[in-house]
Amino acid sequence: MRSSPGPGGTTTLDASTEERVASRVGDALEAVFAAVAQTRAETAALLARVSEQGRAPASADLAALRPGLHLRLARQELVSGVGFIAAPGLLGDVPAWLEWWQTTADGDVRPLLPDLDPERSAYSDYTHWDWFALPRDTGRRAVAGPYVDYLCSDEYSLTLSAPVEVAGRFVGVAAADIYLRHFEAAALPLLRELPGPAHLVNARGRVAASADPAHLAGSLTKGPDFGAVLERARTKTFGPLRLVPCPSVPLVLVVTTA
Incomplete structure (x- = not known):
């Protein structure tokens, strides 16, 4: 230095030291964004196939994403949760949906099953949260947080997300969660x-x-x-x-x- x-x-x-540190931070997150990109591509392809069948997608169609989501959780050390969050009105059988899977403290993989009923749940409208709104509004990848993730884990987290489009239409976001403690363990040695x-x-x-x-x-x-x-x-x-x-x-x- x-x-x-x-x-x-x-x-x-x-300045070269600053740029080197910034580059290494980018490298640490790029593997997580790669998982987001894979989810984005698989989701867009799935929804395009459903559209070609002349029908609206349903929540059951998104089950086809699960093998890939499970694989990403197993392979990406920083990723604690991963999935697709549908734009409201996209699916024909439910008003909103998260096809989301996450790892538990003992290493098991389980689905997130949130209550999205607007009459009962404070989390039914997720469209104002940065991890959804930033990709929707900018058309670009985003890092949201850190924030306490009451919806998924009750952990202080970062969410990395990207917009999903089919035929030029925004249909939702692909995203991955990182516990803040894991990101800090990777980033703080670089900042220091x-x-x-x-x-x-x-x-x-x-x-x-x-x-x-x-x-x-x-x-x-x-x-x-x-x-x-x-x-x-x-x-x-x-x-x-x-x-x-x-x-x-x-x-x-x-x-x-x-």
């Missing part, structure tokens, strides 16, 4: 390679992992337009902060330089 004293004795970090305070944020400034006591995981970093940094894929300076987009994944490395 190369650094040098800056004005007033502050440490000026070699930097000589100054650093943290990672998503497109909305939510802190995903932090080696900076001033920015705790789950808090918001206000001020910069992190979405624009990700869209332009270029490092930007915002006051004392350097904003370094992580290659290929929607997280920004935020480094305090003074």
Whole structure:
């Protein structure tokens, strides 16, 4: 790692070190996004086949996704849950549906069976949550959280998601969950390679992992337009902060330089 004293004795970090750390964070998440991409492709292909039969899809059709979902849970160490979340009105037999599978504490795989009745459940409308709304509204991959995942696990989690489209129509999202403690175990050693305070944020400034006591995981970093940094894929300076987009994944490395 190369650094040098800056004005007033502050440490000026070699930009190549920041970019290397951002790249390694991207590498750590890319395997999870690969699982999301596989789910996305399988779901789109399945729904296209159903459409060719001239009928609306039903929740039972999504059972065909289960072998692939189980395989991803077994193969991807960081993934704690994975599946497809249907856009409301997509399925002919139910108003909303999550074809979601997750691992238990003892390593078993089980389905999530949430109550989606709007008269009984506070979780019946999931369309406002970032893991659904960001891919739907932007057409791009997203990292949501960290947040307490009351719907799936009651764990502090990140959700990585991507839009699913059939014939140009948005039909839902493919997604995967990562427990925050697992992501921090992978990300914190990288952040600590930097000589100054650093943290990672998503497109909305939510802190995903932090080696900076001033920015705790789950808090918001206000001020910069992190979405624009990700869209332009270029490092930007915002006051004392350097904003370094992580290659290929929607997280920004935020480094305090003074």
